[in-house]
Amino acid sequence: MNHFDLLIIGTGSGNMLVSPEFADRRIALVERDVFGGTCLNKGCIPSKMFVYAAELAELAADKGPTLGVHTRFDGADWPAIRDRVFSRIDPIAEGGEEYRTNSDEQEHVTVFKGSGRFTGDHELTVDMNNGSTEVITADEIVLAAGARISIPPVFAESGVDYLTSDTIMRIDALPEHLIVIGGGYIGAELGNVFGSLGAKVTILNRSGSLLRREDPDISERFTAAYAKKYDVLLNASTTSVEQNGDEITVHATVDGEPVSITGDALLVATGRVPNGDELNVAATGVELDEDGYVITDPQMRTTAPGIWALGDITNPAQLKHTANAEARIVSHNLRNPDDLRDIDRRITPHAVFGHPQVAAAGLTEPEAVAAGHRVVTAVRSYGDAAYGWAMEDGDSVCKVIADADTRLLLGAHIIGPQASTLIQQLIQGMAFGQTVDEMATGQLYIHPALTEVVEQALLDL
Secondary structure, eight states: OEEEEEEESSSSGGGGGGGGGGGSSSSEEEEEESSHHHHHHHHHHHHHHHHHHHHHIIIIIHHHHHOOOOOOOOOOHHHHHHHHHHHHHHHHHHOOOOOOOHGGGTTTTEEEEEEEEEEETTEEEEEEEOOOEEEEEEEEEEEEEEEEOOHHHHHHTTOOBBOHHHHHHHOSSOOSSSEEEEOOOHHHHHHHHHHHHHEEEEEESSSSSTTTSSOOHHHHHHHHHHHHHSSSOOSEEEEEEEEETTEEEEEEEEEEEEEEEEESEEOOOOOOOESSSTTTTTTTTTOBOOTTTTTTTTTTTTTSSTEOOOGGTTTTOOOHHHHHHHHHHHHHHHOTTTSSOOOOSSSOOOOOSSSEEEEEEEHHHHHHTTTOOOOOEEEEEEEHHHHHHHOOOOOOOEEEEEETTTTEEEEEEESSTTTTHHHHHHHHHHTOOBBBHHHHHHSSOOTTSSHHHHHHHHHHH
């Protein structure tokens, strides 16, 4: 049996904990998949590299001619795009594992490549990828094992060669017709990548709008934008799926009426679930909530003494920036047991890198009303600002929601180019307790930058 001072399960944000401040501790690092976690290898980073290429293609096809510029889209070299992405990413993952495993500076770290399950109090049994078995115990444990793809039985039990966000970015050829199941951020981003690069795309979405968790004004605009480009089937429920050679047919009902869609590729983008159950955390006293997330307190401690959790295994937001923030809290608290810090989750911003791009922070308008606020809102079009006018953009908007009494910003929602960047100043204002009046008038906004659309929305409040 191997005993350590600290056991970390997962090498995504959990890898951040293996810092010089822990050089005096014997650390076990367990990873069952690719070193570096989902974000680096299968999520945020590679997908955004594809998103950028797709955005250039879409702008060349549509925006250039609108502005009198003779651009066009003549097709994509998919293998070249794919190989550029992973020739950058794969060496990072490989180098990270090599450093943790063989560097002289990491002699206090032992890497275990395999799948672990708790088999006792502070005891993890690891089925190693090389076929052996290791039993690890530790004084303190950090659960950072992330989440996994969730596949509904109608697909999982069909025998069809479906794709997921884990696999679609490494396929060998661009599909002719991609069927996307799901209208959340994964379906929106990856569907648009393949659509912009030349594939026909059909999206089947269970609810009545894409990105249904966004503010209704944003979700409605996003759905309309995608419906102009792709076949978007709303209120769709898959009943069965079959494969005949290279063709896949999805049978579904749309508003209760039967439909069948046939394509040469199927992306199932129906969400992700946390990995706490697969670790059998109950065996070491860690409790899960009704959705399977590890329960933690504000200091990121689980219900079991000496065991902490961070990232997608405990946070339903499932965002890399939240996982990194939690890792910083866990790192501090492990080193300073008499000076524990709390995680700050008051504002959890996010972005969807579709086309159009979406970014949000704080409450939606229905959430603000349900919370009892006396709400005031403002919606400003990009076209109302000089740079948006230059872009010929009459569809994109910035929506802000405030409490009429306190004048504090409750929510910010942007759909359009650079949304994920434009929203940052609103996040900062919310985080530091500025009123919307202070945000609007307490600083100079560069003219004629696109940030003026944010200024105008705030002034309207």
